[in-house]
Amino acid sequence: MDERAIAILGGTGDQGLGLALRFAKAGRPVVIGSRKLDRAVEAADKVRESVPGASVVGLENGDAAARAPIAILSVPFEHTAGTVKAIAERLAPGQVLVSMGVPLATALGDGATRLVGVWQGSCAELVAALAPQGVDVVSAFQNVSAHRLQELEHEVECDVVVSGPPAARKRVMALCALVPGLRAIDGGPLGNARIVEAVTALLIGMNLRYKVSEGIGIRFTGLPGA
Amino acid sequence: MDERAIAILGGTGDQGLGLALRFAKAGRPVVIGSRKLDRAVEAADKVRESVPGASVVGLENGDAAARAPIAILSVPFEHTAGTVKAIAERLAPGQVLVSMGVPLATALGDGATRLVGVWQGSCAELVAALAPQGVDVVSAFQNVSAHRLQELEHEVECDVVVSGPPAARKRVMALCALVPGLRAIDGGPLGNARIVEAVTALLIGMNLRYKVSEGIGIRFTGLPGA
Numbered sequence: 001m002d003e004r005a006i007a008i009l010g011g012t013g014d015q016g017l018g019l020a021l022r023f024a025k026a027g028r029p030v031v032i033g034s035r036k037l038d039r040a041v042e043a044a045d046k047v048r049e050s051v052p053g054a055s056v057v058g059l060e061n062g063d064a065a066a067r068a069p070i071a072i073l074s075v076p077f078e079h080t081a082g083t084v085k086a087i088a089e090r091l092a093p094g095q096v097l098v099s100m101g102v103p104l105a106t107a108l109g110d111g112a113t114r115l116v117g118v119w120q121g122s123c124a125e126l127v128a129a130l131a132p133q134g135v136d137v138v139s140a141f142q143n144v145s146a147h148r149l150q151e152l153e154h155e156v157e158c159d160v161v162v163s164g165p166p167a168a169r170k171r172v173m174a175l176c177a178l179v180p181g182l183r184a185i186d187g188g189p190l191g192n193a194r195i196v197e198a199v200t201a202l203l204i205g206m207n208l209r210y211k212v213s214e215g216i217g218i219r220f221t222g223l224p225g226a
Numbered sequence: 227m228d229e230r231a232i233a234i235l236g237g238t239g240d241q242g243l244g245l246a247l248r249f250a251k252a253g254r255p256v257v258i259g260s261r262k263l264d265r266a267v268e269a270a271d272k273v274r275e276s277v278p279g280a281s282v283v284g285l286e287n288g289d290a291a292a293r294a295p296i297a298i299l300s301v302p303f304e305h306t307a308g309t310v311k312a313i314a315e316r317l318a319p320g321q322v323l324v325s326m327g328v329p330l331a332t333a334l335g336d337g338a339t340r341l342v343g344v345w346q347g348s349c350a351e352l353v354a355a356l357a358p359q360g361v362d363v364v365s366a367f368q369n370v371s372a373h374r375l376q377e378l379e380h381e382v383e384c385d386v387v388v389s390g391p392p393a394a395r396k397r398v399m400a401l402c403a404l405v406p407g408l409r410a411i412d413g414g415p416l417g418n419a420r421i422v423e424a425v426t427a428l429l430i431g432m433n434l435r436y437k438v439s440e441g442i443g444i445r446f447t448g449l450p451g452a
Contacts, residue, residue: 195427202387202418202422206413216449219447220445223438224437224438
């Protein structure tokens with residue numbers, strides 16, 4: 001396992017691919033996972049096209065998860081439980097699994113953006129309930145616009161609230177510093193993911209009301225040293 | 227009723243007093259309400275001291291509510307239902323009642339800041355359930371630091387997410403423009419107060435983790451014209 005590698009499971013989606021591009025651009029080895037190998041390979045090719053010389057490989061999710069100390073789950077919420085179960089035996093104690101999913105309610109047909117209830121409280125806590133013992137689950141990246149991530153020539157301009165066990169939280173906060181314009185915020189215990197995930201629904205509604213296709217971001221003011 | 231007046235019920239508390247100071251400084255007549263008349267009068271005196279020439283009066287909550295087209299509820303969450311019931315018969319159709327309460331869980335003893343569940347979904351929706359017919363309830367100002375509001379020489383530096391019925395929402399958004407550094411964000415339907423109230427709990431936890439006594443604020447990035 002390459003200690004500098006970052007795995008992105010579901011890295012073929014808009015937001016996962018955006019993170020892959022950014023981490024590759026920062027010079028980190030990137031492992032893109034997908035349920036289907038050919039889609040992962042295709043996404044890896046896309047990254048290499050945008051970031052010449054990038055160290056990026058496409059693998060099935062389980063193989064990808066086994067290849068990096070930090071694996072970021074970037075699958076639609078409805079595939080979260082299935083993906084974690086599918087990769088669980090490929091994860092080892094000490095690895096960090098990052099949840100960036102949001103339990104959005106779809107097909108309500110009233111134009112509103114709402115959340116569905118998750119028994120454990122949030123997508124991140126659902127992931128924590130299913131992750132193998134010794135694997136630390138951290139919540140991050142929910143509020144970052146896929147569009148802004150993919151526009152490599154611009155800064156992302158968004159704060160990332162990172163919640164979870166302290167040591168693992170710090171490791172994920174350090175990843176944010178790799179992306180220009182992203183700033184990590186110490187979001188405390190994993191349960192705060194309930195709030196951070198909900199903010200995504202608020203932002204999606206704001207994007208519609210303000211007609212901002214690039215995605216509205218969030219910043220915190222008054223932090224020390226900011 | 228003075229059409230330019232703004233009533234602040236529970237205007238003797240830190241955040242209510244902060245709003246009273248800011249609106250008075252902007253030249254608007256302010257009516258401070260309290261359960262106890264003498265405390266309201268005392269708070270009104272404080273405002274006049276900080277803002278010479280301010281038009282500000284202290285009254286009991288019911289009398290205060292009847293004196294302004296927009297009344298802001300700035301009472302602790304546990305007094306919300308009681309206050310709305312107490313003033314209900316003093317409100318008239320067409321008035322706007324603003325909820326800025328947050329159902330914070332206290333005395334958990336574990337150092338975490340959490341919310342208690344509200345049957346209606348949020349403090350704002352609880353207020354809406356109890357308000358008389360024809361009175362529009364709007365959610366706003368939850369995330370604004372009392373400390374920053376009271377420091378009249380500094381800008382507040384915070385966005386205010388305003389949710390509720392469209393016409394009433396616009397009237398409350400216009401109030402934000404009276405305070406330097408506050409920016410109103412169209413927060414859509416009242417139900418989004420669930421998210422905005424939760425963000426307050428997140429901010430309180432961040433204030434503790436980052437040791438920011440002035441209170442951390444929130445800004446949205448990428449809005450048109452910003």
